[in-house]
Amino acid sequence: MVNLKRKSPPGKKIQLMATCLCDAFFDDVAKATVEVLEYLGCEVIFPDGQTCCGQPAFNGGDWASSRKVVRHTVEVFRGEEPVVIPSGSCTAMLLHGTVLEFEKETDRKQVAELASRSWELTDYIVNGLGINEWPGKFDAKVAFHRSCHTRGSCSGETSLQLLNSIDGMTVVPFGGGEQCCGFGGTFSVSFPNTSEGMGKLKIANVMEAQPDILTSGDMGCLMHLGGLVDRHNKELQRVHIAQILRDALQNGGLIEK
Amino acid sequence: MSVQPIDRYVERIAPDVQTAVMENSITATQKRHDALFGDYEDPDKIRRIAGAIKQHTVEHLDRYLPQAEEKLKANGVKVHWASDGEEANRIVFEIMRSKKATKVVKSKSMVSEETELGHYLEERGMECVETDLGEYIVQIDNDHPSHIVKPIIHKNRQDVARSFEREGLGEYNDDPEVITHRARKHLRGKYMEADVGITGANFVSAESGRMLLITNEGNSRFCLAPTKVHIAMVGIEKLVPKDRDLSVMLNLLARSATGQRLTVYTEFISGPKSAAQPDGPEEMHLIFLDNRRTQVLESDCREILRCIRCGACMNVCPVYRQASGFAYRSVYPGPLGAVLSPLLASKFADYADLPKASSLCGACNEVCPVDIPIPDLLLRLRDKAKVEGIKSPGTPPMGMWATMASKPVLWKTALSAGKMMDFFPKSMIPVPAFQAWYKKKDLPEWHGKRFRSWMANRPNPKKNDQPEASEK
Numbered sequence: 001m002v003n004l005k006r007k008s009p010p011g012k013k014i015q016l017m018a019t020c021l022c023d024a025f026f027d028d029v030a031k032a033t034v035e036v037l038e039y040l041g042c043e044v045i046f047p048d049g050q051t052c053c054g055q056p057a058f059n060g061g062d063w064a065s066s067r068k069v070v071r072h073t074v075e076v077f078r079g080e081e082p083v084v085i086p087s088g089s090c091t092a093m094l095l096h097g098t099v100l101e102f103e104k105e106t107d108r109k110q111v112a113e114l115a116s117r118s119w120e121l122t123d124y125i126v127n128g129l130g131i132n133e134w135p136g137k138f139d140a141k142v143a144f145h146r147s148c149h150t151r152g153s154c155s156g157e158t159s160l161q162l163l164n165s166i167d168g169m170t171v172v173p174f175g176g177g178e179q180c181c182g183f184g185g186t187f188s189v190s191f192p193n194t195s196e197g198m199g200k201l202k203i204a205n206v207m208e209a210q211p212d213i214l215t216s217g218d219m220g221c222l223m224h225l226g227g228l229v230d231r232h233n234k235e236l237q238r239v240h241i242a243q244i245l246r247d248a249l250q251n252g253g254l255i256e257k
Numbered sequence: 258m259s260v261q262p263i264d265r266y267v268e269r270i271a272p273d274v275q276t277a278v279m280e281n282s283i284t285a286t287q288k289r290h291d292a293l294f295g296d297y298e299d300p301d302k303i304r305r306i307a308g309a310i311k312q313h314t315v316e317h318l319d320r321y322l323p324q325a326e327e328k329l330k331a332n333g334v335k336v337h338w339a340s341d342g343e344e345a346n347r348i349v350f351e352i353m354r355s356k357k358a359t360k361v362v363k364s365k366s367m368v369s370e371e372t373e374l375g376h377y378l379e380e381r382g383m384e385c386v387e388t389d390l391g392e393y394i395v396q397i398d399n400d401h402p403s404h405i406v407k408p409i410i411h412k413n414r415q416d417v418a419r420s421f422e423r424e425g426l427g428e429y430n431d432d433p434e435v436i437t438h439r440a441r442k443h444l445r446g447k448y449m450e451a452d453v454g455i456t457g458a459n460f461v462s463a464e465s466g467r468m469l470l471i472t473n474e475g476n477s478r479f480c481l482a483p484t485k486v487h488i489a490m491v492g493i494e495k496l497v498p499k500d501r502d503l504s505v506m507l508n509l510l511a512r513s514a515t516g517q518r519l520t521v522y523t524e525f526i527s528g529p530k531s532a533a534q535p536d537g538p539e540e541m542h543l544i545f546l547d548n549r550r551t552q553v554l555e556s557d558c559r560e561i562l563r564c565i566r567c568g569a570c571m572n573v574c575p576v577y578r579q580a581s582g583f584a585y586r587s588v589y590p591g592p593l594g595a596v597l598s599p600l601l602a603s604k605f606a607d608y609a610d611l612p613k614a615s616s617l618c619g620a621c622n623e624v625c626p627v628d629i630p631i632p633d634l635l636l637r638l639r640d641k642a643k644v645e646g647i648k649s650p651g652t653p654p655m656g657m658w659a660t661m662a663s664k665p666v667l668w669k670t671a672l673s674a675g676k677m678m679d680f681f682p683k684s685m686i687p688v689p690a691f692q693a694w695y696k697k698k699d700l701p702e703w704h705g706k707r708f709r710s711w712m713a714n715r716p717n718p719k720k721n722d723q724p725e726a727s728e729k
């Protein structure tokens with residue numbers, strides 16, 4: 001995929017792509033993202049016309065539909081500011097997927113331009129802003145699920161770097177860490193049995209490590225795993241990494257609760 | 258909601274088959290990892306070099322194929338060209354007939370699976386014995402291989418012991434060593450009786466015309482030592498430009514396939530036996546098989562022709578691990594097969610569902626020794642299916658969603674309306690994708706637009722002219 005080591009342009013005004021999942025289900029994750037970025041001195045702009053990165057149709061194989069959505073997204077996020085996204089998957093869509101489906105399109109330049117400004121949240125914090133340690137406090141044993149769409153990008157490393165640096169936090173490894181959780185967007189509904197089998201394996205591996213919290217940079221994975229955990233009456237708390245970063249700041253008295 | 262064939266297969270797979278595939282795949286993946294990362298500081302760098310060599314090769318086949326042909330001929334090898342499987346099989350048959358040969362010993366070769374050579378010859382009265390232990394077991398069981406490197410990854414040793422007992426190869430005994438000894442004893446006899454040895458080739462060097470054959474059982478050597486005629490059937494993409502490229506390929510192939518530094522036997526074959534050699538075939542043929550590979554070359558999925566058939570992508574693939582190789586209904590399973598099988602098929606539509614059988618997790622690309630961007634190719638094939646109007650079960654329609662997601666007013670309305678979901682019994686919501694989800698797992702509470710109103714109504718959003726918070 002992509003492995004960019006970039007620095008962010010100065011100015012610290014950023015555009016937030018909240019992602020459709022946060023727009024529909026996980027408002028607190030988007031909120032935490034804003035609070036974390038503002039703590040770092042960023043001015044967060046939320047372009048109101050935003051919808052989705054276009055990935056569902058892209059992965060579903062309907063590229064014409066996907067391009068329609070991507071064109072809208074390119075329009076909505078015009079400007080020079082970095083676009084920060086609390087999702088490795090949506091970021092991969094912008095960095096790589098859009099470029100692939102626009103290979104033969106005349107407006108591929110505009111799409112590539114948005115790609116060049118797109119950042120996954122922890123990548124932006126560490127590589128964009130140069131923050132190497134996370135302040136505050138969070139007493140917990142966490143399992144970090146490196147979502148698959150961060151393969152080949154910096155985000156797996158940057159997430160782990162931040163988590164490991166938090167006072168009180170222990171990141172516990174678990175078996176089969178490189179394996180997909182089975183979400184895969186439309187895959188989870190067009191291959192429900194396969195997806196379920198993969199999810200159950202992931203949950204068994206995670207639970208064997210006995211973490212207090214399962215975290216990830218992608219709500220898609222956590223929604224899928226969480227749905228299985230709840231359906232089978234298991235106990236496993238799921239928290240997005242933005243929420244962990246925000247809560248650490250709160251626990252350390254660095255921002256208000 | 259109708260279900261994808263591969264998912265249906267997962268639903269019904271026998272638990273012991275699934276366990277065997279899962280366990281063997283996990284072990285193989287671990288071995289590969291240890292072998293590569295134990296020996297190389299940055300295996301990814303080597304994968305990229307190997308990928309570049311193979312990409313260059315497949316893009317310049319017009320140069321390397323004639324070069325290889327010339328060298329092979331100079332080495333005393335007869336070169337044949339087959340445009341499809343039928344033609345390749347016929348060439349083999351004709352050679353055998355001209356030699357009055359009736360008995361073949363065969364070393365493992367995926368192209369011969371592709372052309373179904375064994376059945377072709379048997380239907381015409383020839384005896385064709387597979388000599389790779391795994392393939393031999395497939396043959397006596399009248400089964401199919403479910404993996405390109407480990408054909409019987411789906412079987413356990415008890416299964417094998419029962420098959421041997423049934424075939425009269427001794428009383429039931431599931432000790433792997435006993436099984437291997439029995440197979441060896443039986444196969445030794447077959448080698449000595451055979452007229453022709455058939456193999457594939459892992460690589461052919463365009464520079465020298467050398468064929469490379471690697472095995473762990475040494476069976477390919479036995480196929481060649483006592484027989485008078487050697488026929489190799491090879492896909493046109495199996496070339497490397499130079500002998501020295503083999504060092505990269507061999508180091509990667511063994512480690513990626515089986516976690517070995519080198520396979521037990523690596524044969525460099527440069528032609529029929531010379532006057533100085535006591536044994537070996539007096540006549541050697543090489544059949545270059547196209548079988549739609551040139552069409553693949555013209556497509557936007559040509560990277561798949563880099564493949565060196567190591568099997569690492571299937572070992573690591575979570576879908577393959579759930580589904581087993583049979584679910585792919587074709588010679589090539591797993592991520593490799595999900596790309597290659599629809600492309601090699603006479604009707605793309607028959608296999609257009611295979612590229613959908615992936616969560617696009619990218620693990621396959623991460624382990625592929627020639628760095629094939631398999632997820633990109635799967636995606637291109639999904640788009641191809643859509644553009645060609647091929648219906649696919651289980652895929653939610655995206656047209657309406659796309660309209661909504663490109664019109665903010667509609668989008669926001671939908672965000673508000675979604676709340677209704679929480680007031681209806683979930684089983685009554687008439688959206689197939691929702692039902693497919695809800696059948697298996699819970700859904701979080703709908704919070705549509707909540708973030709938007711928080712963002713719009715909070716009292717003190719940070720502006721850039723405010724003093725910055727401290728950065729530790």
Ligand code: SF4
Binds near residue numbers: 563567
């Ligand atoms: S696609 Fe890559 S990983 Fe899969 S069998 Fe071919 S070479 Fe090996």
